[in-house]
Amino acid sequence: MSPSNPPKSDVVLTHPDRLYWPDEGVTKQGLAEYYAAVWPFIAPYLVNRPLALLRLPDGIKGHQRFFQKHAWKGMNAHIGEIADPEETDGEELLCIGDFDGLMALVQSAVLEIHPWGTTTYHWERPDTITMDLDPGEDVAWSAVISAALDVKARLEARGLAAFVKTSGGKGLHVVTPLAPKAGWAAVKDFAHSLAESMSADAPERYLSTATKAKRGGHIYIDYLRNGRGNTAVAAYSTRARPGAPVSMPIDWTESNEISGAAAFTLANVPQRLETRPSDPWRDFFDAAAPLE
Ligand code: ATP
Numbered sequence: 528m529s530p531s532n533p534p535k536s537d538v539v540l541t542h543p544d545r546l547y548w549p550d551e552g553v554t555k556q557g558l559a560e561y562y563a564a565v566w567p568f569i570a571p572y573l574v575n576r577p578l579a580l581l582r583l584p585d586g587i588k589g590h591q592r593f594f595q596k597h598a599w600k601g602m603n604a605h606i607g608e609i610a611d612p613e614e615t616d617g618e619e620l621l622c623i624g625d626f627d628g629l630m631a632l633v634q635s636a637v638l639e640i641h642p643w644g645t646t647t648y649h650w651e652r653p654d655t656i657t658m659d660l661d662p663g664e665d666v667a668w669s670a671v672i673s674a675a676l677d678v679k680a681r682l683e684a685r686g687l688a689a690f691v692k693t694s695g696g697k698g699l700h701v702v703t704p705l706a707p708k709a710g711w712a713a714v715k716d717f718a719h720s721l722a723e724s725m726s727a728d729a730p731e732r733y734l735s736t737a738t739k740a741k742r743g744g745h746i747y748i749d750y751l752r753n754g755r756g757n758t759a760v761a762a763y764s765t766r767a768r769p770g771a772p773v774s775m776p777i778d779w780t781e782s783n784e785i786s787g788a789a790a791f792t793l794a795n796v797p798q799r800l801e802t803r804p805s806d807p808w809r810d811f812f813d814a815a816a817p818l819e
């Protein structure tokens with residue numbers, strides 16, 4: 528991989544020394560440098576997608592935490608607003624179109640970026656499916672990897688591709704690129720049936736209903752990221768959690784070498800991108816197939 532020269536931005540970072548992750552010493556400036564390094568990688572998963580933003584103006588140890596789907600007072604002009612075609616009298620949604628937009632998110636203390644699984648060009652035809660694997664307590668990491676491989680096999684049996692990333696929290700996200708064809712209802716139904724087939728085939732391992740998600744020893748296969756208006760954290764987004772973790776795309780063949788869902792952090796990702804021979808998600812959009 529070779530991240531191109533850091534992009535330039537006109538966005539002024541006020542108080543660049545403000546600590547966003549105090550224990551890790553990560554400042555607003557540090558977050559801006561991280562996103563400059565990953566910009567070529569993250570851009571396709573962010574640009575021109577409706578976004579939900581987790582804003583923590585005082586950093587992850589502060590008391591203010593806003594999960595924001597709409598504009599706020601004094602919002603930076605590089606963050607765009609776009610009307611949801613289905614909610615013409617509702618508030619507009621948020622989106623960014625370029626690197627200035629991403630720097631405006633940094634300036635605004637956005638520490639997590641959660642896009643919809645579609646772009647504003649084909650709003651009603653999603654281009655991703657995200658299956659979220661949430662391990663209960665006392666589930667081994669190797670079992671989470673096995674579950675992800677199980678999801679992959681089931682997707683491939685349907686002619687769909689599967690990519691995997693750490694959540695930056697507890698689990699893994701298996702993400703499928705779709706050629707935008709099927710609508711939201713069909714995609715969500717498909718994700719639901721996939722989760723149900725897993726819990727039906729291996730009830731001792733998997734759960735597909737949230738009510739039982741707390742039961743120890745099981746992995747909850749959360750398909751609910753796939754409805755219209757639902758979101759999942761973007762690949763390469765930071766997480767507002769201790770350790771400054773990142774939701775990181777990984778290669779299936781290296782999943783066994785990874786210590787856990789929070790193994791990749793703001794501190795180690797840029798170097799990984801510079802030293803790895805190739806981007807594990809390089810073919811993501813090329814691998815898109817329609818859900819038939
Ligand atoms: P983990 O590995 O910890 O499960 P995750 O990214 O899979 O990480 P969460 O961080 O729990 O899961 O996020 C759950 C989903 O709910 C996110 O995809 C996000 O779109 C949404 N979400 C997150 N925070 C909020 C919030 N404050 N209000 C509403 N929805 C939220």
Ligand code: MN
Binds near residue numbers: 659660
């Ligand atoms: Mn999860």
